[in-house]
Amino acid sequence: MRGVSIVGAGQTSFGEHWEKSFKELIAEAGIKAIDDSGLARKDIQAVYGGCMASGRFIGQEHIGALIADQLGLNPIPSTRLEAACASGGVALRNGYIAVASGLYDIVAVGGIEKMTEVSTEDASFALGGAGDQETELFMGATFPALYALMARSHMKEFGTTEEQMASVSVKNHKNAVHNPFAQFRTEITVEQVMQSGYVASPLKLLDCSPISDGAAAVILCASDVAKKMKMDGKAVEIIASTQASDTLALAHRHNLYETRAAKIAADQAYKQAGIKPADVSFAEAHDCFSAAEIMAIEALGFCKQGEGGKFTEQGNTALNGAIPVNTSGGLKACGHPVAATGVKQAIEAYLQLNEMAGKRQVRGAETGLTHNVGGSGATAVVHIYRRL
Secondary structure (H helix, E strand, C coil): CCCEEEEEEEECCCECCCCCCHHHHHHHHHHHHHHHHCCCHHHCCEEEEECCCHHHHHCCCCHHHHHHHHCCCCCCCEEEECECECHHHHHHHHHHHHHHCCCCCEEEEEEEEECCCCCHHHHHHHHHCCCCCCCCHHHCCCHHHHHHHHHHHHHHHHCCCHHHHHHHHHHHHHHHCCCCCCCCCCCCCHHHHHCCCEEECCEEHHHECCCCEEEEEEEEEEHHHHHHCCCCCCCEEEEEEEEEECCCCHHHCCCCCCCHHHHHHHHHHHHHHCCCHHHCCEEECCCCEHHHHHHHHHHCCCCCCCCHHHHHHCCCCCCCCCCCECCCCHHHHHCCCHHHHHHHHHHHHHHHHCCCCHHHCCCCCCEEEEEEEECCCCEEEEEEEEEC
């Protein structure tokens, strides 16, 4: 297995892009990534694109071919990957494997979703496909409801409070103020979260990530090739790439207060990278809901099981804390165009490790981690990064 590095990155802003089409979002992110790498289109040998539900959102399928066509990359192979909200992370992992195995030297990886073309009800139905249709969606359960069950279980088992969950949203909004690509660049307070109205108790409106449009892309290159081509100036090496699965339906899990697949993927990633959780300088965690980040930092080993709420409330995951989490603003404030999220997380790692994150820069950052989740935890992808 060869070393694999990110040598270029590009993304659109996340939000409601009424004026831009699906194709235009792909083009913007892809062209930015290619330009940032300094490579020509002819140097790219394959494309891996994450996209969850374009058929339901905009009536467009065959996304692999569409990406290659839009970016002028024909006739190279271009493949769409789908793993619900982890589609971007899975696309990144497949691109990584393709280069690490020696099949290709240079590939493009992207994630794209345009979610605002349909009503909120239709968007909820499309997103519901990430869960179990028979036992969850068709029984009336939305994703806020599923994560509310998980949050309630965590509260009952460990005494986690709604105020502690609110502190996740407050922290991520504070970080997003300094991210020019973020959907919500405004600070909020715990009181505002608590008064924002229940979507599915105990989760309130400001505990939930938004419906978003956006795209993100990175260029991956074999690390030895990057050095030979003198592209190692900003190269960030992926030193671990892991993936794990859990049951699709919550009803079939051992418990609802932990995300087992994320823990397994994280443990494997630490072993692959030869590091411990304490060695991680910063992390981008999948905070589709505030409670999800609390369970994520426990699964990733940043704190003990059951202490995620208290750990966050004490400021440990803040920008100047022991382990800064979601410096980009996370899904909650940066936005969550579902399949773009996993790739956007990798871009944040690329920016942080190159000290290009501006006012949200983590001082002395040496090692970054990203954690991307599909559904209510049935798919989990973890990557670890460092400067080449």
